Amino acid sequence: MTHTAEVVDVYQLTPTVKGFRLRVPGHEFNFEPGQHTTIRFGSGGEEVVRPYTPTNLPGSDELALTIKRYDDGLASSYMHTKRPGDVVEIGPLSGDLTLADPDRDVAFLGTGTGITPLLSILRQYLREGTGHAHVVFGEKTESSIIHRGTLNELAADHGNLDVTFTLSDPNWEWTGRVGYVQNHLDDLFDDLSTRDCYVCGVPPMVVQTKARLAELGTPGERIHSEGWEDGVVGGS
Numbered sequence: 001m002t003h004t005a006e007v008v009d010v011y012q013l014t015p016t017v018k019g020f021r022l023r024v025p026g027h028e029f030n031f032e033p034g035q036h037t038t039i040r041f042g043s044g045g046e047e048v049v050r051p052y053t054p055t056n057l058p059g060s061d062e063l064a065l066t067i068k069r070y071d072d073g074l075a076s077s078y079m080h081t082k083r084p085g086d087v088v089e090i091g092p093l094s095g096d097l098t099l100a101d102p103d104r105d106v107a108f109l110g111t112g113t114g115i116t117p118l119l120s121i122l123r124q125y126l127r128e129g130t131g132h133a134h135v136v137f138g139e140k141t142e143s144s145i146i147h148r149g150t151l152n153e154l155a156a157d158h159g160n161l162d163v164t165f166t167l168s169d170p171n172w173e174w175t176g177r178v179g180y181v182q183n184h185l186d187d188l189f190d191d192l193s194t195r196d197c198y199v200c201g202v203p204p205m206v207v208q209t210k211a212r213l214a215e216l217g218t219p220g221e222r223i224h225s226e227g228w229e230d231g232v233v234g235g236s
């Protein structure tokens, strides 16, 4: 079922990423954190449909979306023209990247807009989970870290959450970790054989991180991803 949603607010998160609060008055969004909706609109006589993942929890009449703009991207450019008071069509929520077990320790391993399902699942885990969570989030530069403030505030509020950022292209002032997420795993985690690991990001990162987790002893059933990335990377 599709809905016409009102754009309540639009806010800049990084130079190329905006946040959007969408509201469907009188409707309650019920979904599993980590699932995505779709944005739908007509362009050149064709219907454009693209998935986007809310970062908020279910149970309200709103979805909070985080959308990175690609200059030649149809849907992301369309959304970046939206202003409060505009309306957009959204599709039903679906998807399989959801919290498997709130009683296990978890690792959330992400890059870029891959943070969107991880943030929603993290919020659920901080409400329901009984173990330890560690977010390892990779970006290219400091200014492109999406939701850095939110992640830091959640870490400040929850003693069972650690957050680590790593940059692949830092400036000279950055004193944090450098390089890809998958290259820090053995250093950051004592034992990855018992954690549930949630992986989301650009396809090569997902494929390489899953391979590294397997090398470090994480059983296949504890590695959770959307699953389409392997096909995109073509087995590399």
Ligand SMILES: Cc1cc2nc3c(=O)[nH]c(=O)nc-3n(C[C@H](O)[C@H](O)[C@H](O)COP(=O)(O)OP(=O)(O)OC[C@H]3O[C@@H](n4cnc5c(N)ncnc54)[C@H](O)[C@@H]3O)c2cc1C
Residues within 6 Å of the ligand: 036, 050, 051, 052, 053, 054, 066, 067, 068, 069, 070, 072, 073, 074, 075, 076, 077, 095, 113, 116, 117, 226
């Ligand atoms: C399950 C799922 C959930 C998603 N959730 C989000 C989300 O929460 N936030 C978000 O911003 N995106 C998300 N995406 C990606 C989103 O659906 C679109 O693919 C993205 O916004 C580009 O769509 P577009 O119509 O703007 O670009 P298109 O018109 O489809 O593509 C045009 C051009 O954009 C560029 N481009 C598109 N995607 C990428 C990419 N991943 N990396 C590099 N260049 C690219 C390429 O140059 C491409 O040629 C998700 C995707 C999936 C599969």
